[in-house]
Amino acid sequence: MSQSSLLQDLLTFLRLSPTPYHAVANMAASLTHAGFTRLDEREPWQLEPGKAYFFTRRDASILAFRYGTQPLGSSGIRMLGAHTDSPCLKIKPRPERVSQGYWQLGVEVYGGALLSPWFDRDLSIAGRVAVATHTGQIRHELINFARPIAVIPSLAIHLDRTVNEQRSINPHEEMRPVLLQEGGNANFRQVLREELTRTGHCTDVTEVLEYDLHLYDTQPPALTGLHEEFISSARLDNLLSCYLGLQALLQADGGESCLLLLTDHEEVGSQSDIGARSNLLNACLTRWLGGGELRYQTLANSMFVSVDNAHGIHPNYPRKHDENHGPLLNAGPVLKVDANQGYATSSETAALIRLWAQQAGVSLQVFVTRADMRCGSTIGPMTAAQTGVRSLDIGLPTFAMHSIRELAGSADPAAMLALLNQYLAAPMFTT
Numbered sequence: 001m002s003q004s005s006l007l008q009d010l011l012t013f014l015r016l017s018p019t020p021y022h023a024v025a026n027m028a029a030s031l032t033h034a035g036f037t038r039l040d041e042r043e044p045w046q047l048e049p050g051k052a053y054f055f056t057r058r059d060a061s062i063l064a065f066r067y068g069t070q071p072l073g074s075s076g077i078r079m080l081g082a083h084t085d086s087p088c089l090k091i092k093p094r095p096e097r098v099s100q101g102y103w104q105l106g107v108e109v110y111g112g113a114l115l116s117p118w119f120d121r122d123l124s125i126a127g128r129v130a131v132a133t134h135t136g137q138i139r140h141e142l143i144n145f146a147r148p149i150a151v152i153p154s155l156a157i158h159l160d161r162t163v164n165e166q167r168s169i170n171p172h173e174e175m176r177p178v179l180l181q182e183g184g185n186a187n188f189r190q191v192l193r194e195e196l197t198r199t200g201h202c203t204d205v206t207e208v209l210e211y212d213l214h215l216y217d218t219q220p221p222a223l224t225g226l227h228e229e230f231i232s233s234a235r236l237d238n239l240l241s242c243y244l245g246l247q248a249l250l251q252a253d254g255g256e257s258c259l260l261l262l263t264d265h266e267e268v269g270s271q272s273d274i275g276a277r278s279n280l281l282n283a284c285l286t287r288w289l290g291g292g293e294l295r296y297q298t299l300a301n302s303m304f305v306s307v308d309n310a311h312g313i314h315p316n317y318p319r320k321h322d323e324n325h326g327p328l329l330n331a332g333p334v335l336k337v338d339a340n341q342g343y344a345t346s347s348e349t350a351a352l353i354r355l356w357a358q359q360a361g362v363s364l365q366v367f368v369t370r371a372d373m374r375c376g377s378t379i380g381p382m383t384a385a386q387t388g389v390r391s392l393d394i395g396l397p398t399f400a401m402h403s404i405r406e407l408a409g410s411a412d413p414a415a416m417l418a419l420l421n422q423y424l425a426a427p428m429f430t431t
Helices: 003-015 020-033 188-198 236-251 280-289 293-300 347-360 379-387 412-425
Strands: 052-057 061-066 077-083 088-099 102-110 123-133 138-144 178-180 205-217 222-224 230-233 257-263 303-307 334-336 365-367 390-395 397-399 406-409
Touching: 003 222, 003 230, 003 236, 003 412, 020 052, 020 061, 020 123, 020 138, 020 236, 061 236, 061 280, 077 236, 077 379, 077 412, 088 188, 123 188, 138 188, 138 205, 188 205, 230 236, 236 257, 236 303, 236 397, 236 406, 236 412, 257 280, 257 379, 280 293, 280 379, 303 347, 303 379, 303 412, 334 347, 347 390, 347 412, 379 390, 406 412
Parallel strands: 077 257, 077 303, 303 390, 334 365
Antiparallel strands: 052 061, 061 257, 088 102, 088 205, 102 178, 123 138, 123 205, 222 230, 230 406, 334 390, 397 406
């Protein structure tokens, strides 16, 4: 795939994945198209060397793997991980509110979102809805209004003259989106039911029981800059890594066993049945490897690479970085290091990724936070602790992480994909 084709496919994936549910559905469709067999956790598994498999959990996390032809005990499993969720605004269970004749929705802030960029955007709603049908069944349906239907208007500067000097945002009072200027009796669940019927997704709905719905910006992803040097999009953290991990798995030749773990809820600590702290990975490994000697041998020869965005050095805020560790956009993937194990990188795994970067012809940058700041968190350390597998953290440099719209370098995805391809194919050295 050429760099141009890769970028256009990435932009399409980002546009069609406003929530983890949509991202997982899109990736599941790609895996099925590529010949991967879909597994069900509720059914017995019959796994065969040379075959490829995947399964989803709660529609928001997905695990895919190739059962290679090389012996598992000696070759190990090359694992990749990322997360499907992004900071956003979620709609509350009883969201309806009328103020001054305007119908609004109550929202919760999910994850560590930058709030100010959410104002004055053309917003839509997407997610998953649980409905009751005429036959008395419960069915889960994906929904995406896919058009601007809400806005969180700013307060005019004339009414708050100090807004540019100091501003704190009260998410409960000041971030309720406006949907209608009338409709005091409007019922949000009825709105959802009508939208499901209108789009033909579910025509036999008797009631909308529950939902998990996100607000999102309808502005589509784009290549920006005078020479299209940048990717501007929502949810680059971390759908950019999900997409590249998927492409690497699809392109793997099947000789070595490899695995892709993409989980929800990283932005809120991963402490759920579908997060990285769940049994999702270990349950798969047990069903694949069993619980005996083969499992321990295989894991001792395996490796886990957590792929999550890195902080590019900002030209307006260079002092927020260590002067020797400021990653640049379009200068290659970033090795993420933290002495306090906020990242899982060790000297052993760093040496391996450096070697593979050289072999792939890819430049490798390094990020270490300032000594007077703490780094963020990833699924790398928790996965390493759960499995005992040596691990590291890498990512692509971005600006405005956790904003409603983030920025990355357009040359970096191809470089990261080349590095991940090298990792999935290279010999797994042991020391």
